[in-house]
Amino acid sequence: MKKSWDEREKQGKRDLLRQQLPADMDRISFTEIQEQENLRQIHRVIEERRRNMRFHGKRMVIAVAAAMMVTGTITAIGAGKIVGLYSSTDLRKAVHSAAELKQQAVSILGDELVLEEKLADGTSFDEGQIVEVQGVDEGMNKVSSYQELTARYGDITLSVMRKEDQIPADEGENKAADYQETVGEICFTGTENNYLFLPPEAKPSKEDEALAEAGELFISYGTEKEERMVFRNISWEEDGLCYMMLTDREMSLSELGDLAKAYAEVK
Amino acid sequence: MDEKTRAYVEKMIQGDEPAFDELYRSYSGKLYRMAYAITGNKSDSEDVLQETFVKCYLNRAKLKDPERFEAWLCRILVRTAWKVSKKRREMSLESLLEDPEQGQQAAGICRDPSAGPLEFLMDRETSGELLTLVGKLDVKYRTVVVLYYYNEFSTGDIARITGTLEGTVKSRLYKARKLLRKQLEGREEMERGMRHEEKLG
Numbered sequence: 001m002k003k004s005w006d007e008r009e010k011q012g013k014r015d016l017l018r019q020q021l022p023a024d025m026d027r028i029s030f031t032e033i034q035e036q037e038n039l040r041q042i043h044r045v046i047e048e049r050r051r052n053m054r055f056h057g058k059r060m061v062i063a064v065a066a067a068m069m070v071t072g073t074i075t076a077i078g079a080g081k082i083v084g085l086y087s088s089t090d091l092r093k094a095v096h097s098a099a100e101l102k103q104q105a106v107s108i109l110g111d112e113l114v115l116e117e118k119l120a121d122g123t124s125f126d127e128g129q130i131v132e133v134q135g136v137d138e139g140m141n142k143v144s145s146y147q148e149l150t151a152r153y154g155d156i157t158l159s160v161m162r163k164e165d166q167i168p169a170d171e172g173e174n175k176a177a178d179y180q181e182t183v184g185e186i187c188f189t190g191t192e193n194n195y196l197f198l199p200p201e202a203k204p205s206k207e208d209e210a211l212a213e214a215g216e217l218f219i220s221y222g223t224e225k226e227e228r229m230v231f232r233n234i235s236w237e238e239d240g241l242c243y244m245m246l247t248d249r250e251m252s253l254s255e256l257g258d259l260a261k262a263y264a265e266v267k
Numbered sequence: 268m269d270e271k272t273r274a275y276v277e278k279m280i281q282g283d284e285p286a287f288d289e290l291y292r293s294y295s296g297k298l299y300r301m302a303y304a305i306t307g308n309k310s311d312s313e314d315v316l317q318e319t320f321v322k323c324y325l326n327r328a329k330l331k332d333p334e335r336f337e338a339w340l341c342r343i344l345v346r347t348a349w350k351v352s353k354k355r356r357e358m359s360l361e362s363l364l365e366d367p368e369q370g371q372q373a374a375g376i377c378r379d380p381s382a383g384p385l386e387f388l389m390d391r392e393t394s395g396e397l398l399t400l401v402g403k404l405d406v407k408y409r410t411v412v413v414l415y416y417y418n419e420f421s422t423g424d425i426a427r428i429t430g431t432l433e434g435t436v437k438s439r440l441y442k443a444r445k446l447l448r449k450q451l452e453g454r455e456e457m458e459r460g461m462r463h464e465e466k467l468g
Contacts, residue, residue: 017397017444021416024398030299038299038313039291042320043284206281210328213282 094127101128101151108147109160112239115151120262123154156247156259163240179234179253183261190234190253197223234260268334276333279324287324294337295320297418298344304413305348306355307402315351319344341418342428345410352406400450401443408443411436 095101098115105113108130117125128151135144146165151158179190194217196208204212204219211217233246234256245260268276272293278286298319302312322343330339401412407429414425415436422440426433 015416017412017416017447020397021401021412024395025300025304025413025417027395028300028303028398030296034299034313035292035295038295038317038320039288042291042317042324045317045321046324207328210280210282214326214328216328 094129096125096127098125098128098151101125101130101149104130105149105160109149109162109241110239113149113160113241115149115158116263119153119156120259123156126152126154128152128158155249156245156256158263159244159246161242163237163242179257181257181261183265186236186238186264188234188236188257188260188264190232190257192230192232192253193218195220195229195231197221197227197229199223199225202226232256236260236264238264268336272336273333276330276336280327280330280333282327287320290323290336291320294340298340301341301344301413301417302348304398304401304417305345305406305410306351311348311351311355315344315348318347322347337418338420338424338428341414341420345414345428346430349406349410396451397447400447403450404443404446408439408446411439412443412447415440 095104098117102113102115105115115125115128128149131148131150133146133148146161148165149158149160151160177189178192179188181188194211196204196212196217196219198204198219198221202221208217208219212219229248231246231248232251232253233244234253235242235244237243243260243264245256245263247256272290275286275289275293279290295316299312299316302315302319303309306312306315319340323340326343330336401409404412410429411425414420414428415422420428422433422436425436429436
C-alpha cells in the first residue's frame with residue numbers, strides 16, 4: 001500500500017523532498033555525447049560572441065581615439081576574418097569650421113546631417129574631419145571600410161556615421177545602458193566605459209584582456225604611453241545616421257544626455 | 268570547494284580554456300538537470316546550459332571570489348532559465364512525457380509492458396513522482412525547491428542567486444512544500460479510490 005507523505009518522511013527520517021528529489025533528478029539522462037556536443041557548441045558561440053563584442057566596442061574606441069587625437073589607432077586584435085578596426089587621424093586634414101566640415105560630409109552622410117557651431121552649453125566647435133575606418137584582417141590587410149565624421153567641441157566629441165555602416169552586435173551582448181531616455185521618437189542611450197590606451201607594441205595584462213572580453217574595458221593601441229581613462233557617451237539615431245557624443249569631462253551621463261537632447265532638438 | 272576545482276576556477280578566470288572545459292565537465296550534468304527541472308524540456312535545457320557556460324566564460328572577470336563559483340554559475344543558470352521560461356510561458360515537466368526517452372527515465376513509467384496499473388503506481392512512488400509534481404509548480408517555487416533540495420544551497424545563498432530576500436525564499440519553500448504535499452495527498456486519495464473500485468469490480 002502506498003505510504004503517505006508523513007509515513008515516508010518518518011521511514012527515511014528525513015525531509016521527503018531531501019530524500020527523493022535528488023534521486024529523481026539524477027535519473028534525468030545527460031549522456032557523454034550530449035556533454036561533448038554541448039561543449040563544442042559553447043566554444044563556437046563564445047568565439048562568435050567575442051568577435052561581435054570586439055566589433056561593438058571598437059567603434060567607441062575609434063571615436064575616443066579621435067577625441068584624443070591619437071594617430072594610427074588600431075583596436076584590439078582577435079581571431080576571425082576581420083580582426084580589428086583601424087583609423088588614422090590626420091591633423092592636416094582637420095577643418096576648423098562646422099560649416100566647412102558639413103560641406104565635406106554631405107556627400108557621405110547626406111543632407112540631413114546638421115553640424116552646429118556650438119553646443120547647448122556654449123562650447124564652440126574646435127575642429128573636425130572625416131575619418132576612414134578600416135576593417136582589417138590578421139595581416140592588417142584592409143577588408144572593409146566606412147567613413148565616420150568626428151567633430152571636437154572642447155572636451156566633447158561628436159561622432160556621426162551612417163546606420164547602414166554599423167557593425168551588428170549580438171542581441172543581449174551590448175553593454176546594458178547606464179542611461180536611457182526617449183524624446184519624441186528618438187531614444188538616447190548612454191554608457192560609462194573604462195578605456196586603456198597602450199603603445200602600439202604593448203600587450204595588455206591577462207586581467208585587462210579578461211575585462212575587455214567581458215565588455216568592462218576597451219583597449220586601444222597607438223598612444224605613446226599606457227593611459228587609463230573613463231569616457232561617457234550618449235548615442236542616438238536620426239534620419240539614418242548614428243550620432244554619438246562622448247567626453248572624459250567630469251560630468252554625469254544625465255548632463256551629457258541633456259546636451260545630446262538639446263543637440264538633437266536643434267535639428 | 269576542493270583544491271583542484273579552485274585551481275581550475277582560478278585558471279579559467281585568467282582565460283585558460285582547458286580549465287574551463289574541466290569545469291564544464293564537472294558541472295554540466297548537474298546544471299543540465301537543474302535546467303531541465305526549471306524549464307521542463309530537453310531542448311530548452313540544452314540552450315540554457317550552453318548559454319550559462321558561454322556567459323560564464325565571457326564574464327569570468329566579474330567572478331571575484333573563486334569559492335563562490337558554483338553559486339555564481341547557478342545564478343547565471345537561473346536567470347537564463349527564467350528568461351527562457353518566460354518566453355515559453357507555461358513550462359512544466361509534463362512535457363517530459365512528450366520525449367519518450369527522457370519521459371520514461373524521469374517520470375518512471377512504462378518500464379515493463381506487462382506491469383499492470385497497480386505496479387505502475389507502486390513504481391512511481393520512487394521513480395520521478397516528486398519531480399513531476401515539482402514541475403507543476405510555478406517557476407519561482409520550482410527554482411527554490413531545486414536549489415534547496417537538489418543543490419543543497421542555504422536559503423541565504425538562494426536569496427543571492429535568485430535576487431530575492433531570504434524571507435521570500437523561506438516563504439516560497441514553505442508554500443512549495445505545502446502545495447506539493449497537497450498534490451501528493453490528492454493523488455493518493457484518488458489512487459486509493461481507484462484501488463477500492465478495482466477490488467469491488
